Amino acid sequence: MDRDGAKQTIERVLSLRKDGDLEVELVARTSSHTRFARNEITTSGFVEDVALTVAARREGRSGAVSTNDLSSEGLKQAVTRAVELRDLMPVDPEWVETLPPQKYPTLEKYDREAERARAGDRAPGVKAALTLADRRKLTAAGFFENSVERRGIANSKGNFGFHESSDVEFSVTMRTSDGTGSGWASAYSPRFSEVDPKSLARRAADKGVESAKPREVPPGDYTVILEPDAVAALVQTLQFGALSKRAADEGRSVFSKEGGGNRIGEKVAHEAVTLRTDPMEPRVPAMPWSAPGPFGGTASGLPNRRVAWIEKGVLKTMFADRYWAGKTGVEPTPFPASLVLEGGRETLDALIAGTDRGLLVTRFWYIRTVNPQTWQLTGLTRDGLFLIEKGKITAPAVNLRFNESPVVMLQNIEGMTPAVPAGRLLVPAIKSREFTFTSKSDAV
Amino acid sequence: MHGPSRREFLRSCGASALALAAFEMVPGAFVVRRAEAAYPAPDRLETLGSVALEKARSLGASYADIRINRYRTQNVLLRSTPDWTTGTINNVPSVVDSESFGFGVRVIHGGAWGFAASAVVDKDTIARMTAEAVAIARAHARLRREPVRLAKVSAAKDTYSTPLVKDPFDVGVADKLALLQETSDEVRKVTGVFSVTGFMEQRLEERFFMSTDGSVIRQRIVQVAPEYTATARDLKTRKAKTRTYRPDAVCGGYEFIEKGGLVENARRVGEEVVNHLKAPSVSPGTKDLVLLPTHLALTIHESIGHSTELDRAMGYEANFAGTSFLTPDKLGKFRVGSDMVNVFGDRVLPQALSTCGYDDDGVKTKRFPILKSGLFVGYQTIREQAHFIGQDESTACCYADSYASVPFQRMPNVWLAAGEKAASLDDLVSGVDDGILIDGRGSYSIDHQRYNFQFGGDAFREIKGGKVGAMIADVAYQSRTPDFWQACDLLGDQTTWQNVGLNRDGKGEPGQINAMSHGCPASRFRGITVIRTE
Numbered sequence: 001m002d003r004d005g006a007k008q009t010i011e012r013v014l015s016l017r018k019d020g021d022l023e024v025e026l027v028a029r030t031s032s033h034t035r036f037a038r039n040e041i042t043t044s045g046f047v048e049d050v051a052l053t054v055a056a057r058r059e060g061r062s063g064a065v066s067t068n069d070l071s072s073e074g075l076k077q078a079v080t081r082a083v084e085l086r087d088l089m090p091v092d093p094e095w096v097e098t099l100p101p102q103k104y105p106t107l108e109k110y111d112r113e114a115e116r117a118r119a120g121d122r123a124p125g126v127k128a129a130l131t132l133a134d135r136r137k138l139t140a141a142g143f144f145e146n147s148v149e150r151r152g153i154a155n156s157k158g159n160f161g162f163h164e165s166s167d168v169e170f171s172v173t174m175r176t177s178d179g180t181g182s183g184w185a186s187a188y189s190p191r192f193s194e195v196d197p198k199s200l201a202r203r204a205a206d207k208g209v210e211s212a213k214p215r216e217v218p219p220g221d222y223t224v225i226l227e228p229d230a231v232a233a234l235v236q237t238l239q240f241g242a243l244s245k246r247a248a249d250e251g252r253s254v255f256s257k258e259g260g261g262n263r264i265g266e267k268v269a270h271e272a273v274t275l276r277t278d279p280m281e282p283r284v285p286a287m288p289w290s291a292p293g294p295f296g297g298t299a300s301g302l303p304n305r306r307v308a309w310i311e312k313g314v315l316k317t318m319f320a321d322r323y324w325a326g327k328t329g330v331e332p333t334p335f336p337a338s339l340v341l342e343g344g345r346e347t348l349d350a351l352i353a354g355t356d357r358g359l360l361v362t363r364f365w366y367i368r369t370v371n372p373q374t375w376q377l378t379g380l381t382r383d384g385l386f387l388i389e390k391g392k393i394t395a396p397a398v399n400l401r402f403n404e405s406p407v408v409m410l411q412n413i414e415g416m417t418p419a420v421p422a423g424r425l426l427v428p429a430i431k432s433r434e435f436t437f438t439s440k441s442d443a444v
Numbered sequence: 445m446h447g448p449s450r451r452e453f454l455r456s457c458g459a460s461a462l463a464l465a466a467f468e469m470v471p472g473a474f475v476v477r478r479a480e481a482a483y484p485a486p487d488r489l490e491t492l493g494s495v496a497l498e499k500a501r502s503l504g505a506s507y508a509d510i511r512i513n514r515y516r517t518q519n520v521l522l523r524s525t526p527d528w529t530t531g532t533i534n535n536v537p538s539v540v541d542s543e544s545f546g547f548g549v550r551v552i553h554g555g556a557w558g559f560a561a562s563a564v565v566d567k568d569t570i571a572r573m574t575a576e577a578v579a580i581a582r583a584h585a586r587l588r589r590e591p592v593r594l595a596k597v598s599a600a601k602d603t604y605s606t607p608l609v610k611d612p613f614d615v616g617v618a619d620k621l622a623l624l625q626e627t628s629d630e631v632r633k634v635t636g637v638f639s640v641t642g643f644m645e646q647r648l649e650e651r652f653f654m655s656t657d658g659s660v661i662r663q664r665i666v667q668v669a670p671e672y673t674a675t676a677r678d679l680k681t682r683k684a685k686t687r688t689y690r691p692d693a694v695c696g697g698y699e700f701i702e703k704g705g706l707v708e709n710a711r712r713v714g715e716e717v718v719n720h721l722k723a724p725s726v727s728p729g730t731k732d733l734v735l736l737p738t739h740l741a742l743t744i745h746e747s748i749g750h751s752t753e754l755d756r757a758m759g760y761e762a763n764f765a766g767t768s769f770l771t772p773d774k775l776g777k778f779r780v781g782s783d784m785v786n787v788f789g790d791r792v793l794p795q796a797l798s799t800c801g802y803d804d805d806g807v808k809t810k811r812f813p814i815l816k817s818g819l820f821v822g823y824q825t826i827r828e829q830a831h832f833i834g835q836d837e838s839t840a841c842c843y844a845d846s847y848a849s850v851p852f853q854r855m856p857n858v859w860l861a862a863g864e865k866a867a868s869l870d871d872l873v874s875g876v877d878d879g880i881l882i883d884g885r886g887s888y889s890i891d892h893q894r895y896n897f898q899f900g901g902d903a904f905r906e907i908k909g910g911k912v913g914a915m916i917a918d919v920a921y922q923s924r925t926p927d928f929w930q931a932c933d934l935l936g937d938q939t940t941w942q943n944v945g946l947n948r949d950g951k952g953e954p955g956q957i958n959a960m961s962h963g964c965p966a967s968r969f970r971g972i973t974v975i976r977t978e
Contacts, residue, residue, distance in 0.1 A: 031954070033953070033954060034584065035953060036587070037758075037759050037760045037761070037762055037763070038589075038758065038759050038760070039589060040587060040588050040589040040590075041556060041584040041587040041588060042557070042760060043557050043559060043850045043852065044556075044557065044558060044559065044580045044581075044583075044584055045558075045559035045560065045561065045580070045850050046559070046560045046561075046573075046576050046577070046580060047548075047560070047561045047562070047848045048561070048562045048563070048564070048573075049546070049561070049562070049563050049848050050563050051544070063539055063541075064538075064539070064540045064541070065540075065541045065542070065543075066540065066541070066542035066543065066544075067542070067543050067544070068543075068544045068545060068546065068563040069543075069545065081541060085539050085541060085617060088539075088616065088617050088618050089537050089539065089617070089621070090535065090537050090621065092536055092537060093527070093534035093535065093536065094534055094536045118579070118580070118583070119558075119579065119580040119583035119584055120579075120583040123583055123584060123587060126587060127587055130587060139759060139762070141759055141760070141761075141762035141763040142763045143763055143764070143953040145953075145954065171763055171764075171953075172763065173762050173763040175759070175762060175767075182762075184763070249528070250525075250638070250677065251677040251678070251679045251682060251683075251684055252675070252677060252684040256679075256682050257682070258679075258680065258681070258682045259679060259680055259682075260679040324528075327528045327529065328528065365766070365891065365892050366889045366890060366891070366892070367889070368887045368888060368889045369887060370887045370898075370900060370920060370977045371918070371977050371978065372684070373682060373683060373684060374978075376977060378887065378889045378898050378920075379889055380889070380891045380892070380896065382766075382891075382892055399891065399896075401889075401891070401896055401898060401922070403898075403975070403977070438898075438922065438975060439896060439898075439922050439973070440896065441891040441895060441896035442769070442891075442893070442895045442896065442924065443766070443769070443891035443892050443893035443894075443895050443896065444893065
């Protein structure tokens with residue numbers, strides 16, 4: 001499973017070309033996981049899998065086939081079928097030429113231990129969480145997974161890229177025995193040694209105990225202090241639609257301008273807000289190129305690079321794939337992945353101390369877009385909502401549903417901590433005013 | 445013009461269901477040896493399956509099963525949008541055909557589960573991965589509080605196939621694109637429509653299950669799901685609206701796409717999206733709601749479907765999807781809805797998306813009550829968890845979305861029975877003084893114990909003085925599951941009942957998807973909180 005092996009298989013596919021171009025993506029993934037709940041291990045698994053996607057392209061037509069059959073015959077079938085599909089397709093009026101050779105950045109996101117770890121290597125971490133739960137009379141549930149992915153892309157024009165990455169994730173929920181408190185903590189890293197189940201279990205347990213027997217607070221507008229996981233959940237929604245230049249140009253987005261056009265160059269957030277894609281940042285996962293997918297359009301295969309989407313509160317760049325960039329006369333960009341929201345210098349304690357009345361939010365759950373034109377989202381607080389009064393946390397609060405736009409949240413910022421990894425993004429905790437909650441949730 | 449059929453495709457590959465090809469291996473590290481070109485014949489599947497079961501037994505496993513499955517998906521898409529510079533319509537087609545094949549083996553050893561899966565389906569790999577599954581179970585057995593207990597099951601040697609007339613993989617992609625093009629052209633005849641996106645998903649699951657309980661089961665499941673969405677926009681006011689038409693997604697053949705009324709409904713859909721764009725915002729407040737099946741299906745799914753999953757109620761999903769307000773102490777005692785609310789779990793309902801012969805525990809599928817006259821009477825269960833509520837057999841709700849996924853409890857078809865008394869949509873509406881008629885799915889969100897929810901919709905009409913009026917916009921309603929279902933005061937009769945399929949329900953860690961249907965009649969709910977989402 002290395003670069004040469006991927007290249008050999010891909011070249012074998014490319015050699016089957018008869019006419020037109022072929023584009024190939026090969027992904028091999030090995031993953032291993034342990035689930036636990038009710039203070040015991042429930043299910044665990046180990047999976048080796050592979051997927052090959054072949055797109056045949058010629059003169060405005062393309063057809064794509066995906067298979068996990070990498071035998072010689074399987075490769076031939078995939079190419080034959082892709083070509084057959086291509087030749088049945090009408091001409092695509094938004095066709096872009098096959099990508100010429102690209103220069104991809106080298107990203108170090110692989111850890112050998114993350115690939116080798118098996119059930120026995122994860123067991124001590126899970127045991128630490130279960131032991132802590134027993135000792136503190138809590139009920140633990142969680143997930144521990146390590147995986148490695150090797151991905152190669154290539155096409156008939158001579159482009160080739162290879163990337164290997166690992167991913168380790170541990171998350172844990174600790175619920176109190178009376179069912180009134182619940183805490184959660186999670187961490188991700190490409191490196192197995194950097195995920196510490198014991199400290200995460202302690203954090204979840206503390207949150208669970210502190211959140212028990214919550215007090216009802218009325219829905220309404222609150223100053224909120226959003227912990228990094230809550231910020232990440234809101235900010236990452238911007239990837240899917242809001243930052244699309246096409247959606248904005250076509251009048252379908254929060255960044256559309258009244259009367260037509262987009263809001264590039266306008267101040268859309270507080271001046272402290274800089275939001276960028278940074279594949280070079282070691283603490284966020286990234287691929288060397290823009291991945292194929294329903295949201296990536298014709299940006300697929302473009303080298304990933306640093307892009308500032310919002311800089312000092314001003315909308316600087318919007319995601320434009322190769323087709324839309326060509327149509328509207330801008331440089332194409334990679335998909336807005338690997339998001340980094342620059343933070344401030346305050347501590348979480350200082351943000352709390354400076355708040356007369358507000359709510360501290362651990363994380364959000366079930367976020368959905370309600371109105372794409374304002375990017376209003378709805379969702380709920382979960383696993384620790386706390387009332388702040390006169391600079392101090394005074395009580396756990398019953399969970400609330402919010403209806404709010406992250407764009408408004410980023411305009412109303414009153415303070416930020418430094419950015420830390422959260423939900424595979426790098427974001428700060430944020431204090432923001434007038435965050436709207438619309439109803440109470442009885443869920444714990 | 446017709447595309448190559450699935451059978452022609454297999455023939456062109458030089459493979460048949462009976463052939464075992466020893467293909468030349470590709471050199472290099474990415475080699476995946478595929479012993480089977482097509483889905484193997486029954487005796488070959490049994491031979492391969494026996495390798496896992498024998499290996500598991502020899503290593504001391506108390507239970508083992510293997511699934512050797514093949515999946516095929518074809519997604520056909522056509523997006524029609526005006527060109528940015530010329531304004532002429534760009535019809536952008538896309539077809540992606542995906543296929544995968546592999547096995548997953550599950551064992552119980554020392555009272556703990558182990559699971560391993562691979563896309564390499566040969567005897568050596570099956571034996572190796574079975575040993576891996578046993579090793580996992582061994583490593584984790586000491587972190588079990590008590591051994592896994594499986595409810596009884598009858599050994600079955602059986603087959604099941606989705607009844608269908610026209611295999612969707614036998615229909616050429618050109619025909620499919622032509623239907624989407626005709627639909628798009630028809631929608632676009634309405635002035636004010638900006639773009640149209642049509643989509644058809646077709647799925648095939650060929651499943652083989654074999655267990656140490658003596659079951660050998662083969663199933664062939666076919667699902668189709670067509671839809672299209674029209675968009676209208678107003679650059680001056682910076683507003684945009686969409687309207688989606690979804691004929692029922694079903695277990696069945698291409699005939700359901702052909703008779704799904706795609707073209708016949710196109711003008712209406714176009715007119716409604718344009719009207720929606722011009723419609724005034726709702727005045728928020730407490731209102732009565734008349735919900736059409738196309739909308740109510742998702743509300744049933746989120747509020748009743750997920751809250752009556754036993755694994756959630758017992759805490760198995762506490763770290764991700766959440767738990768449930770319907771804890772086991774409420775079984776048989778807690779009133780979720782009004783007297784008229786009768787809800788069933790069902791994996792035998794014809795055409796419904798979760799319907800099959802056997803679940804992934806090898807249990808024969810069935811129908812079972814969930815709410816009876818509003819009372820909570822039944823959970824969705826799997827073999828491992830039935831004993832938690834004193835039952836000695838499961839309700840056959842075990843499913844894995846891939847050979848590479850661990851089977852666990854998934855939602856069956858969960859449907860609301862029609863009202864017993866004659867009641868048309870007009871009857872439902874006529875009793876409403878100030879209300880809203882909601883059609884189709886919109887934004888949806890519910891808390892992690894399935895109490896508080898907020899649902900939007902796809903199209904809204906005002907109801908005033910017992911009559912349906914003009915379209916309104918920016919509507920969502922909020923409620924709490926028991927409050928909402930107890931506010932149900934009239935169900936439409938069977939003539940208003942419709943089976944509505946949902947095909948992308950997510951659950952579990954690692955995440956898996958699932959498809960099921962939620963049949964229901966048009967229904968009326970009193971005094972629900974409506975908010976404006978402008």
